[in-house]
Amino acid sequence: xxxxxxxxxxxxxxxxxxxxxxxxxxxxxxxxxxxxxxxxxxxxxxxxxxxxxxxxxxxxxxxxxxxxxxxxxxxxxxxxxxxxxxxxxxxxxxxxxxxxxxxxxxxxxxxxxxxxxxxxxxxxxxxxxxxxxxxxxxxxxxxxxxxxxxxxxxxxxxxxxxxxxxxxxxxxxxx
Numbered sequence: 001x002x003x004x005x006x007x008x009x010x011x012x013x014x015x016x017x018x019x020x021x022x023x024x025x026x027x028x029x030x031x032x033x034x035x036x037x038x039x040x041x042x043x044x045x046x047x048x049x050x051x052x053x054x055x056x057x058x059x060x061x062x063x064x065x066x067x068x069x070x071x072x073x074x075x076x077x078x079x080x081x082x083x084x085x086x087x088x089x090x091x092x093x094x095x096x097x098x099x100x101x102x103x104x105x106x107x108x109x110x111x112x113x114x115x116x117x118x119x120x121x122x123x124x125x126x127x128x129x130x131x132x133x134x135x136x137x138x139x140x141x142x143x144x145x146x147x148x149x150x151x152x153x154x155x156x157x158x159x160x161x162x163x164x165x166x167x168x169x170x171x172x173x174x175x
Contacts, residue, residue, distance in 0.1 A: 012054070012058055013050070013051055013054045013058070016050075016058075016063060017047050017050070017051075020064055020067055021043060021047070023064075024043045024046060024047075024067060024068070024071055025039055025040070025043050027068065027071060027127060027131060027132065028040075028042045028043050028046075028071060028075070029112075030112070030115055030123070030127045030131055031071070031072070031075045031120075031123055031124060031127055032075070032116075033112065033113075033115055033116025033117070033118075033123065034112045034113070034115075034116055038078070042071060042074050042075055042078065043071070045074050046067060046070045046071040046074055047067075049070055049074070050063075050066075050067055050070060065134075065138070068128070068132055068134075068142065069141070069142040072124050072127075072128060072142045072143060073142065073143075073144070075120065075124065076120060076121065076124060076143065079120035079121075110165065111165075114161055114164045114165050115127075115161075117160075117164055118157055118160055118161070121143070121153060122153060122156065122157035122160065123157075124142075124143060125139060125143070125150060125153045125154050125157050126154075126157050126158070126161070128142055128143070129150075129154055136150050136151060136154075139154075
């Protein structure tokens, strides 16, 4: 299906998608708890949905935020439909490792593992609030939830992360 006015906006879409694909992939890796194959699928589906509606999406004030909302909703929909909780791999994505941050790789792997142990909605709240730096209201909108539900889920998710991580983060802290 070709989007309305695709010829007029195809260059804009390609530029946008090229600029955002890395960030969307990193967010998807966090949402999936390190499942790179599922993260790739989610990003592909997100970009496909954006392409179909690009004429309208390109006119919104924040297409990057819109893309993140589509990614989050796609992830949550996938989790609701998923019949098995098996993971395809335990290998974490290399994209989360940058040369400048090699020293904190154990910390990031520990955090990704802890995120993977949260429920999908808890993961989505943590990623949107603390990775994407979104407000409570923006997070609620992205998740089709109330602000109160997001606040509650945020408190519970952070408490769960603290319980999972315990004192282990102290060993990674810089002196």
